[in-house]
Amino acid sequence: MARIVFTGKDCTGCTICSLACAYAHDHEFNPAYGRIWVVKRQPATDYPVVCMQCAKPPCLNACRVGAITKREDGLVVVDAARCIGCGACVEACPFGAINLHPIKHVAIKCDLCGGREPQCVKFCPTKVLKLQAPTAIPRAKGVR
Amino acid sequence: MGQILRVDLGRKKHHVEPLPHALVRNYLGGLGFAARMLFDEVGPKTDPLEPGNELIFATGPLTGTLWPTSGRFMVASKSPLTGVWGETYCGGFFGPMLKYAGYDALVIQGRSEKPVYLWIDDDSVEIRPAKELWGHGTAETTDMIREVHDDQGIEVLSIGRAGENLVRFACIVNDFMDAFGRTGLGAVMGSKHLKAIAARGTGGVRVSNEEEFIRLAAEGHERVFKEARLGGLKDYGTSPPLIDMKRGVGDLPTRNHQTLSFEEAKKFGCHAVENYFMKNRACFGCPIRCKKIHRVPSGRGELVAKAPEYESTCAFGPNCAVDDYGAILEANMLCDLHGMDTMSAGVVISWLMECYEKGIVTKEDCDGLDLRWGNSGAMVTLVKKIANREGIGNLLAEGVYRAAEKLGRGSMKYCMHAKRMEMDLNDGRGHRSLGLTQAVSPRGSCHMRSLVVIDQGYAFQKIAAQRYGEDKLPEICDPYGEKYKALAVKDCEDVYAIRDSLLVCWYSCGWPPVFWIEDFAAAAAAATGIREFGDVREMYRIAERICNLRRAFNVREGLGPKDDTLPDRILKEPIPDGPSKGQVVNLEVMLRDYYELRKWPNGNLTRKTLTEVGLVDVADELERLGRI
Structure with a gap:
């Protein structure tokens, strides 16, 4: 994609x-x-x-609450309502391409x-x- | 609503004030805020290096937004170099960060006993010990602070050795290579024992009329992108295209303004520096990218550093008759690291070189340095000596006016200054309106306050006609005539007062003229939601208020029309050779026109004029002190 x-x-x-x-x-x-x-x-x-929109996204695997999904068209998306702001995805991303919003405290990418x-x-x-x-x-x- | 952060270093206290609506409405931002606050808070009896002096950092309504070149911010204070109004501007990234932390202005008061640095982390403000930082260069200081707080995203403003040693033209450096260059406010920071200010801001800046603002900003970016005349700046930076142009028209101050043509300057032109080019960099939010990184082979290995901008190249190059680009790059880099104004440093060195040529000083006086014109090694050594106030450097660190006063022996004749500030690297003899600009600038010799470009080596006749009327042509575009120059200078001074209050960069607004006051009015109205700002006439009223207030500050300090002048060399010595041969500046004529347009009879402020621009209280104060 x-x-x-x-x-x-x-x-x-x-x-x-x-x-x-x-x-x-x-x-x-x-x-x-x-x-x-x-x-x-x-x-x-x-x-x-x-974000590289990886085929096998490490951020998705790291997310324990299922807030990160890969859509059919390949786009990796964060469900802000589900995200608990733990930052596990931030640690997992090899590029530093996902981060926590400094005010809203949810993952942004x-x-x-x-x-x-x-x-x-x-x-x-x-x-x-x-x-x-x-x-x-x-x-x-x-x-x- | 905006906020002002006040930090008192003596009492180790800080507090936050709301930004008064009247201040915004009447003074717009940046320069306007600082002019009002400095006039109100720093009186005529305060010495610039005493704790009573203040440093007022200010941002404007466009700072930190998507408007092109919105990364700039300013600081004002009483200048230790001139003793009067001091203002200076800087690009880089600190200004937006201060605003994201929640502050439109930051006021530093008092003096700390021990070296400290200020740490602004959104609402949390700390005065922290800086014992470890003291004595380090500006780049090291930035790195050390980022390491202490373990965040590479922190923005740092710091002084170097020059500021610590109270060199009167010390500067304040941000992001390794952007500087609050002129008027020596680094020394004010040094006098307060404030080594650095670090900031991290997580708040967002909102604009009032979003849709309109984004439309204007996107259109602005598009205009900058399409403007062909910005090509030179984008490709080469500010220096090479200006050097080429000014060499062509004979406006390149050489050997302390002895002449205006320096053949070897072609070594710094576009064609020559292409070989050194390594990388483009840009300030916050700037599509123009005039910062260049150059790689120059030198005797001591390869030098990788920020390419000097025009003024620095000319100060260390032609003005010292130096033709070695590596030396200019090194001197420029040392100035950044030590936190020192490149322009003042270059001019004070060229003054000493002329004193050496004329036999006023000997080799022994100059610590054994052979100060023949063009001795690039001696020039670089002098830069270090000034920053550390070593030997002859201690004399030069006082600035050219005080140095000439101390040295005596007729050296004042070669002292190129206006209101005690070293001359910028422009010369009214080759670019007439510049003479007036330098003479009336409130912060001492300076080209940035009202630089007119329509009478220099560009074909700007169309723009001149649009702004000032067909009937002013061709005289208004003549680089060697005095006619109509006051009109253009006064207009530019007003427009640039708005530029400096919104706080955007001179490039794209002055040269080349992509944006002008109507664009600023529209952007200011959309950003603030204050509808009156959208009216160009209201913008001019605010600008005139600011210009009168700056003048009033200086009048309160005892300055008057007699100080609106230039060195005798510019007024009386004709240019000996080159395209500008035979030219001198007839300042009186331009001053007369300028005072008339400003409604300052014979250069004096009056109650009537001050009242007209809404400064009744200023008139009261000046009258009380017997200044009007």
Whole structure:
């Protein structure tokens, strides 16, 4: 399935993706609410981290209350009503792509904006984020 | 509703106040807040380095939102460099974090006995010991604080050696490479024994009219994306395109403003620095990404550091006749680590180099350094000496005006300053409106308060005609004429006062002019829900109030029209060569026009003018003190 893919290397660390994401989900601005976030290290590392929508999601296996499910179309979703905010999924994710909302204390992760245009892709100023199936990446690389 | 956090370091106490609605309504945010609060709270008798001085950090209604370039924030205080109004701005990530923690403004008062740092974790505010941090550079301090609190997401503002040593142009650094550069407020932080401020905020910022705001922000991002003139900034950063342009038109201060053309500057142009490019970085919420990381091979191995922006390149490059890009990068990096203003440092070094050239100082006076023009090794050594106040560095650390005063021997003639602040790397002789901008800037020589770009090397005739009318062309766009320059400077000063109150970056608003006051008015109204802000005339009223208030602060300190001036070199020495050959600045003419537009008869504030902009209480105070 298609997911948010980070291609190229020109992430600038501006966190506009997180801001747009936070607004799309919470109607408030704070990159900490973003379902996508940016690793920044000195002197020259910036890269976005976002859910890979794994085929065998470790977060799903770690969830003891069945709040995380994989839909038929492949999207991994969190049922906020069921989530108890324990953070077991956060520990299990090998990428750091799922986190607890600092105010709502439930697990938050990329839901591809629920079928709308993903806002991180729309706002990314360097256009390094794409909505793409990972299986299409090699072919895209091949023609570069 | 917003909040103000007040921290008294002397009493080790803090408290939170609600942000008064009247402050928001009349002063908008950022600069406006700080101007009002500083005028009310720091009087004329307070020495900048005494506990009575305050540091007022402020954010604006757009800080931390999705508006392009919304990562900026500001701090105001009485400046130890100029002794008067000090304001300075910074990008990076700290400002939004302060707002997410719940505070629109942070006021630091008093002085701690021992070194401390402030830890703001949402509602929890702690003054913590900083014995371990004292003496460390700004990058190390940031890393150490993040380690102590075990969170890489914490934002840190800190001073380095220069601030600790009360270097009068010390700065405050955020996120390793963004600085509150000018007016020396790092020394104020040092005088309060406040090493750093760390913040973590989990609150969200809401806007009032969501739909409208997001529409405007998305459109804003689109406009920034499409603006071709931003291409140079996006690809090369601020320095290389400006160096190329200013080299072409002859406006590149060289050898302490002796001339305005430096042939070797092509080594810092777009074509040359391409080889050093390593990575683009950006401040919070900024699509422009003017921060570049450069990798430069140097004698002592490879240097990876933030590329200097234009002012820094010119201060350490042409102005010291240095043509070695590696040395400029190193000097710039050392300034960031030690927490020191690159512009003031470069200018004070070029002043000493000119004193050396003219035989005013000898090699022995300068700790054995050979200060010939272009000696890049000596320049880098001097940067370290200034930060540590070692040897001759102790003299330079006082800033160029005080250093010239102390040294005497006719060195004041080569002292490039306005209101005691080192000149920014622009010259009114090659860009006429800049002369007026520097002379009337409330914080001392500064190009950012009212920089007009329409009379420099760009083809901005269309924009000039739109803003000021066809009839002002071609004179208003002439880089060598005084006519209509006051009109453009006054207008820019007003618009930039709004920019600095909403708190967005100069890029995209000034150069190139993507956004202007009507865009700011619409964004401010949508963000705050205060409908009056949507009216451009109301924006101008607020701007004029702020500009008059800053002037009033300086008038209360004893400044007057006599201080709106420039060094003799700019006013009397014609440029010897290059495209601007023969030019001088006829400041009087521009000042006369400017005072008339501001309604300051002969440069003096009056009760009538202050009353008109809603500052009756300020007029009362100035009258009580016999200043008007």
